[in-house]
Amino acid sequence: MSEELVDAIADMRDEEAVELAGRLLEQGTPPLEVLEDCRKAMAIVGQRFEAEEYFIPELILAGETLRAISEIVKPRLSGTDGAAKNGKIVLGTVAGDIHDIGKDIVSFMLDVNGFEVFDLGVDVPPETFVAKVREVHPEVVALSGFLTLSFDAMRDTVDALEEAGLRGGVKIMIGGGTVDENVRAYARADAYGDTAADAVKLAKSWTGVKVR
Amino acid sequence: MTSGIAATPGLATDAGKSPERLLAERTARLEDAFALRKPDRVPIIMPASYFLAGWGGVSNQRLAEDDDIRQRILEDAALHFQPDSIIGVFNDPRAPLALGDRMTKFPGHGQSENGPFQFVEHEFMTPEDYGPFLKDPADWSIRVYLPRAFAKLEGLAALPPLGMAAFGTYNLMNLGGFRKPAIADALRALLAAAEGQAAADAWNAASAERLAELGFPQPPLVGSLIEAPFDFMSDTLRGMRGVMTDMLRRPELLLEAEQRVLDIQLEHAIAFNRATGLRSAFIPLHRGSDGFMSIAQFERFYWPQLREMQLRLIDAGITPVCFYEGVWNKRLDYIADLPRGKTIGWFQRSDIFAVKEVAGKTLCIMGGMPNTLLQAGTPEEVRDRTREVCQRVGAGGGFVMATGIGEMEGCRPDLVETWVQATREFGAV
Numbered sequence: 109m110s111e112e113l114v115d116a117i118a119d120m121r122d123e124e125a126v127e128l129a130g131r132l133l134e135q136g137t138p139p140l141e142v143l144e145d146c147r148k149a150m151a152i153v154g155q156r157f158e159a160e161e162y163f164i165p166e167l168i169l170a171g172e173t174l175r176a177i178s179e180i181v182k183p184r185l186s187g188t189d190g191a192a193k194n195g196k197i198v199l200g201t202v203a204g205d206i207h208d209i210g211k212d213i214v215s216f217m218l219d220v221n222g223f224e225v226f227d228l229g230v231d232v233p234p235e236t237f238v239a240k241v242r243e244v245h246p247e248v249v250a251l252s253g254f255l256t257l258s259f260d261a262m263r264d265t266v267d268a269l270e271e272a273g274l275r276g277g278v279k280i281m282i283g284g285g286t287v288d289e290n291v292r293a294y295a296r297a298d299a300y301g302d303t304a305a306d307a308v309k310l311a312k313s314w315t316g317v318k319v320r
Numbered sequence: 321m322t323s324g325i326a327a328t329p330g331l332a333t334d335a336g337k338s339p340e341r342l343l344a345e346r347t348a349r350l351e352d353a354f355a356l357r358k359p360d361r362v363p364i365i366m367p368a369s370y371f372l373a374g375w376g377g378v379s380n381q382r383l384a385e386d387d388d389i390r391q392r393i394l395e396d397a398a399l400h401f402q403p404d405s406i407i408g409v410f411n412d413p414r415a416p417l418a419l420g421d422r423m424t425k426f427p428g429h430g431q432s433e434n435g436p437f438q439f440v441e442h443e444f445m446t447p448e449d450y451g452p453f454l455k456d457p458a459d460w461s462i463r464v465y466l467p468r469a470f471a472k473l474e475g476l477a478a479l480p481p482l483g484m485a486a487f488g489t490y491n492l493m494n495l496g497g498f499r500k501p502a503i504a505d506a507l508r509a510l511l512a513a514a515e516g517q518a519a520a521d522a523w524n525a526a527s528a529e530r531l532a533e534l535g536f537p538q539p540p541l542v543g544s545l546i547e548a549p550f551d552f553m554s555d556t557l558r559g560m561r562g563v564m565t566d567m568l569r570r571p572e573l574l575l576e577a578e579q580r581v582l583d584i585q586l587e588h589a590i591a592f593n594r595a596t597g598l599r600s601a602f603i604p605l606h607r608g609s610d611g612f613m614s615i616a617q618f619e620r621f622y623w624p625q626l627r628e629m630q631l632r633l634i635d636a637g638i639t640p641v642c643f644y645e646g647v648w649n650k651r652l653d654y655i656a657d658l659p660r661g662k663t664i665g666w667f668q669r670s671d672i673f674a675v676k677e678v679a680g681k682t683l684c685i686m687g688g689m690p691n692t693l694l695q696a697g698t699p700e701e702v703r704d705r706t707r708e709v710c711q712r713v714g715a716g717g718g719f720v721m722a723t724g725i726g727e728m729e730g731c732r733p734d735l736v737e738t739w740v741q742a743t744r745e746f747g748a749v
């Protein structure tokens with residue numbers, strides 16, 4: 109492990125981190141080891157975000173650093189990253205709504221906490237959620253929405269999972285700008301969260317991962 | 321003319337009053353609240369927007385595009401619900417559609433006729449654009465930004481440097497280039513957009529006049545529209561991802577650009593308000609709320625510029641009306657530090673009771689009713705919430721009841737009725 113690389117990523121020295129990753133690979137460090145350092149660094153970034161030392165600027169910059177390093181690592185990878193995951197989560201912003209900020213933060217935080225996240229993007233119709241759930245059998249479905257109109261789309265999505273006979277197999281969390289307990293009851297979801305940290309806590313409790 | 325009140329039960333206190341008298345009473349009620357005085361009862365503003373489509377039985381698109389229908393439904397809703405002021409659809413599609421606006425989506429255009437208005441963020445300005453932008457914002461905006469942001473203005477990219485206009489008669493030799501089809505098309509699109517916007521302005525003026533005849537004053541956010549300098553850089557230029565990386569990668573450039581757009585917007589707002597006689601500037605805030613940036617970042621990139629903006633507006637006799645989107649619970653002390661009685665704050669999801677406690681002596685507070693409750697609550701819950709907010713936030717004045725968001729689409733009409741009536745009942749505090 110390169111502590112120097114982990115620190116550079118986690119401390120927001122992005123240019124230095126990318127340069128360092130390139131040098132490590134040149135020197136013969138196995139690509140998977142560089143990726144593992146990235147994972148460790150991202151976990152630190154996630155912890156600092158939860159502790160409110162870091163905010164969205166740091167999450168975005170860390171994400172960009174990771175992307176830049178992945179680009180130089182990928183050509184050198186033969187197999188796949190076989191790290192075991194905590195559980196599967198299907199995530200998306202519901203139909204009619206194109207807001208992605210909150211969803212992306214939740215996706216990031218779930219990912220750095222060891223979940224396999226299937227991010228369906230924005231304006232996702234109920235049938236797309238149903239198809240993905242049928243395909244990957246996730247433990248958790250996470251619905252995001254910012255517009256007031258998204259409450260209906262959330263309810264429609266929950267209904268669609270119910271009609272497809274998939275509701276019993278998943279826990280459903282919802283979140284976004286105006287979501288609260290009223291909306292949770294309205295959409296008949298299992299829980300709602302105000303923050304990305306809430307999403308992680310819910311996912312961990314539902315999949316039996318020990319909550320820190 | 322009748323006031324229309326007789327049609328609605330439960331509003332006995334205003335029954336039989338003439339529209340002229342209602343207009344005067346409502347205006348005084350709102351003015352008292354804005355000035356932190358105690359009104360006769362808590363005023364209520366209904367930011368109805370696309371709620372009017374469902375309520376009036378037309379599509380969102382029809383509501384946005386049919387001037388007569390829009391006015392009829394707006395008047396019907398005002399008379400039916402009897403708020404102290406009502407806001408209809410905020411964004412007019414005429415100019416954006418005429419220009420092929422890439423940052424907005426309107427009902428029936430790229431989405432279903434009942435889809436909502438949405439703002440689509442892009443990174444129209446790249447990091448490399450900071451140099452040209454800071455050197456000459458107007459030239460960069462017209463020749464680089466507009467062609468990127470509006471499909472029908474792509475031709476403007478072919479214009480010569482705008483500063484050459486100062487070369488007087490010698491520059492006329494460059495005019496031949498303006499006949500290029502791309503430039504001519506762009507100029508025609510601009511003219512069409514100007515005509516569309518002029519029609520929208522005329523509708524707005526006539527609509528306000530008509531509502532006043534019926535007894536309803538204009539809401540306080542009618543005035544110039546500007547943004548916190550950070551949000552200006554974020555929303556229409558760099559995009560949130562871009563501006564947030566700028567905070568870490570090129571902070572000095574971002575700060576310099578914020579100062580430029582602060583000055584440009586103030587020059588605009590002061591001239592606009594002088595020309596129209598309107599007295600407020602509406603400032604919807606987007607990225608300064610809890611969660612987006614740290615307090616240290618807020619103190620460097622967001623608040624000083626927004627504070628300066630508000631102070632300079634106040635000096636010019638203009639009332640800043642900030643929409644504090646999201647949650648500002650950890651930033652209320654900054655708000656409390658603004659000049660007393662000179663600004664209005666509309667709060668979306670902040671703890672409205674904490675806002676009252678910390679900043680209630682500083683500014684008039686608007687908000688208090690979560691949209692979710694009017695959409696998915698029960699009449700009892702709506703009454704309970706209204707009572708608590710009226711009693712605790714309305715105490716001593718300086719409060720205007722409103723929904724947290726300026727969009728009531730999806731709210732249940734019966735719950736809206738309950739809410740308005742409960743505000744009358746419990747608002748006399």
